[in-house]
Every structure is written in C-alpha cells, then in structure tokens.
Amino acid sequence: MLQDRRWGAVLRSVFWRSALLVGVYSAVFQITIWLFIIPFVILANPSAETWIWESVPKEGRRRLRRLWAEQARDAQRGKSAAEPSSAFDSEE
Structure with missing residues (x-):
C-alpha cells in the first residue's frame, strides 16, 4: 500500500485541511482569527511544494x-x- 513517506504526506494534508476548514469556518464569524490563520498558510506553502512531490x-x-x-x-x-x-x- 502506501509507503512511509506517502503516509506522512497523507496525514499532514488531512491535518492541514481539517485545521484550515475549521479555521476558515470560524473566521467567518470572528474576523480576528484571520490574524492566526494567514501566518500558518504562508509558512506552510513552501513545505507543501516538497511533500507533494515526495508523495508522487x-x-x-x-x-x-x-x-x-x-x-x-x-x-x-x-x-x-x-x-x-x-x-x-x-x-x-
């Protein structure tokens, strides 16, 4: 089935997607939450490029x-x- 690196990629993507889904949903009701969401999105972007290619x-x-x-x-x-x-x- 999936190798170790792919499992890591899958688990990271599930975690980040879940966290962003909850964060964006709550940010609709509380605008100040965007201050906490945006830095994580900016920091995660370069690492997303690498683990996507590692999973292929x-x-x-x-x-x-x-x-x-x-x-x-x-x-x-x-x-x-x-x-x-x-x-x-x-x-x-």
Whole structure:
C-alpha cells in the first residue's frame, strides 16, 4: 500500500485541511482569527511544494516530466511553424 513517506504526506494534508476548514469556518464569524490563520498558510506553502512531490512515485514523476517535455516540444513546433507564415503574410 502506501509507503512511509506517502503516509506522512497523507496525514499532514488531512491535518492541514481539517485545521484550515475549521479555521476558515470560524473566521467567518470572528474576523480576528484571520490574524492566526494567514501566518500558518504562508509558512506552510513552501513545505507543501516538497511533500507533494515526495508523495508522487518515481514512475509518476518520470511520466509527468515526459508529458511536460512533449508539450514544450509541441509548443515550440507550433511557434516555429507560425513564425514563417506570419513573416510571409507581412511581406505581401
């Protein structure tokens, strides 16, 4: 099933989502609670980037990188194909 790192990622995400859900719900009724919620959200953002990637298996990361590379190549092909035609149209 899930490996140790994934369990940690799942438990952290459950904790933070639950805490933010309760915090945001209570902040609707007491505006001063935002003073306590916002610093935790700002501090948690960089660590969220790392544990999300840690929870993705190596094969999934490899597939995602291949997909991104393919999309970049397609975008470059589309960009390079569009440039000569626009240059040709402007010469006429």
